[in-house]
Each structure stands twice: as C-alpha cells, then as structure tokens.
Amino acid sequence: MTTVGFLGLGRMGAPMAANLLGHVDRLLVHDISPDAVAALVAKGAEAAGSAAALGAQCDIVLMSLPTPPIVRAAAAEILSGGHLRILCDLSTSGPKLAQELHDMASAQGVASFDAPVSGGIRGAELGTLAIMCGGPEVLWGEIEPIVQRLGKPFYMGETPGAGQVTKLANNLLSLAAIATTAEAMTLGIKAGLDPARMIEVLNAGTGANSATRDKWPRSVLPRTFDFGFSAQLSLKDTRLALDEAAAMGVPLPTGERLAALLDRTLATYGDDADFTAMAKVVEGDAGLDPERAA
Structure with missing residues (x-):
C-alpha cells in the first residue's frame, strides 16, 4: 500500500489534494490552516499533524506552496521524517531551488521531482491542469499515475528544474x-x-x-x-x-x-x-x- 502526503492546502493545493481522494491508497494532508486540514479530513483524508509527520509516514509527498523559501523549509522538514521515497514539488519555485531540493533529497536516498502546474484554480478543481515534470525517469512510472489525477502531466526530462x-x-x-x-x-x-x-x-x-x-x-x-x-x-x-x-x-x-x-x-x-x-x-x-x- 502506497501512502501519499500533500502539504499546502491553499487555493490550488486544496482542490488538487481533493482530486487524489479515492485514487490513492491513503492520503495524509497538512497545512498551517487547521480549517483547511479539517475540510480535507471531512472528505476522507487523514491529518498528518506536521510536515515532518508526512515524511515519517508517507512514501510520496507532494507540495503546493507559495514561495521558494517556504518550499525549501518545508522540504527540509519533510525529509527529516526519514521514511519518504519521492518528494514532488508542484509549486512554481524555480530551477535553482529544484536543483537544491534534488541535492537535499538525494543525500538522504530520496528522489525529487519538480512538477509545477498551470491552469489556475478552476483547472485544479476540475483536474485539468498542465503539469510540467522533471525528475528521474526510472521512477516516472510511479509518480505519473498520481499526478494524472491532477491533470495532464508532461515529462520534461531528468535534469532537475526541467519542469520549472x-x-x-x-x-x-x-x-x-x-x-x-x-x-x-x-x-x-x-x-x-x-x-x-x-x-x-x-x-x-x-x-x-x-x-x-x-x-x-x-x-x-x-x-x-x-x-x-x-x-x-x-x-x-x-x-x-x-x-x-x-x-x-x-x-x-x-x-x-x-x-x-x-x-x-x-x-x-x-x-x-x-x-x-x-x-x-x-x-x-x-x-x-x-x-x-x-
């Protein structure tokens, strides 16, 4: 059974996370807003309690966060959990940070994908986003079915930052x-x-x-x-x-x-x-x- 985590339940993240419900074995979520977490829990998700808890319990974690500094800090906390296999950043955080996340993750034996999305809130709600993905091709077959629930993924290559x-x-x-x-x-x-x-x-x-x-x-x-x-x-x-x-x-x-x-x-x-x-x-x-x- 694969446990998927989702960090960041804002205007884009909440509908994306909701679109995963019923299509992954188990979905854990976290956000700084308790109300945002409660809304997803009411739909069938589980509250992780922290970003580190996501990394401790999940095989794959997706992030949807507003700025590069927030993404960087969140990734470090998730990676501290010790259980993660794949970290996927759906944020628009830039290619330099994608390389940094790759280095941070690979040092702990974790694969990193940068997968920013386009299509706005409506696209997130309808599951019709365009998703631009960069990361290790050998693991693309594992992450692709998950991001397909969010829209149409495009694999852009193995170079960190290709999606960004x-x-x-x-x-x-x-x-x-x-x-x-x-x-x-x-x-x-x-x-x-x-x-x-x-x-x-x-x-x-x-x-x-x-x-x-x-x-x-x-x-x-x-x-x-x-x-x-x-x-x-x-x-x-x-x-x-x-x-x-x-x-x-x-x-x-x-x-x-x-x-x-x-x-x-x-x-x-x-x-x-x-x-x-x-x-x-x-x-x-x-x-x-x-x-x-x-």
Missing part, C-alpha cells in the same frame, strides 16, 4: 497575453468600441489568447478583477524567470517590462491585487477611469 523552466516560460507567455490584451482593449475602448463585443471578435480571430478567452470574460469585463492568481505571485514568477535567464545569458526585455508593470500594479492596488489588475494600470495610463463600473 517550462513553467516559467509558460508564465511569461500568460502574463504577456494579459498585458498585450490590456493594451489592445484600451485602444478599442478609447475609440468608443464596446469591450464585450471586442472580446467576442478577438476570440473569433487570430488575436485570441488565454486572456481574451478566459480572463477578460471572467474578471476584467465585469470589473471584478478576481481571477484568482495574485500579482504578487506573478511578480515572483517573473523574477524567477529573469534570474534564470540572466544566468543563461538570455535577454528577456519583455519579461523586464512585465515585472515593471506588475510592480506598478502592486504599488497602485496593494499586495492582494489580482494579476488581472494589470489591465487597470494600462487603462489609467490612457486616461480611462480604472474604477468605472461594468
């Missing part, structure tokens, strides 16, 4: 779509066009992208700006990409501009701002009222 680099590239494209869509929509609105009609047209043409298809209809057109991913985490991901690119000698001028726009978004709308609030900054620069009603 793929995810950072994905996030750059996703954020660029938001920024460019904001500029295009602002152009149309200033010209007197109906924004809802514009989105309908763009989605029927070659300008269609993830922002026009999903983010504008759900969060920008209704002026709620609550898609579910923070500008703060977006900036963290963009800076991870810029750091990795600098180390490889790859210029990312668009990434630099995205980081600047996210900085302005946070400065204007606060640390809790959704990443779709980038559109309000672009609109404000054009003289539109970002706080106008839908």
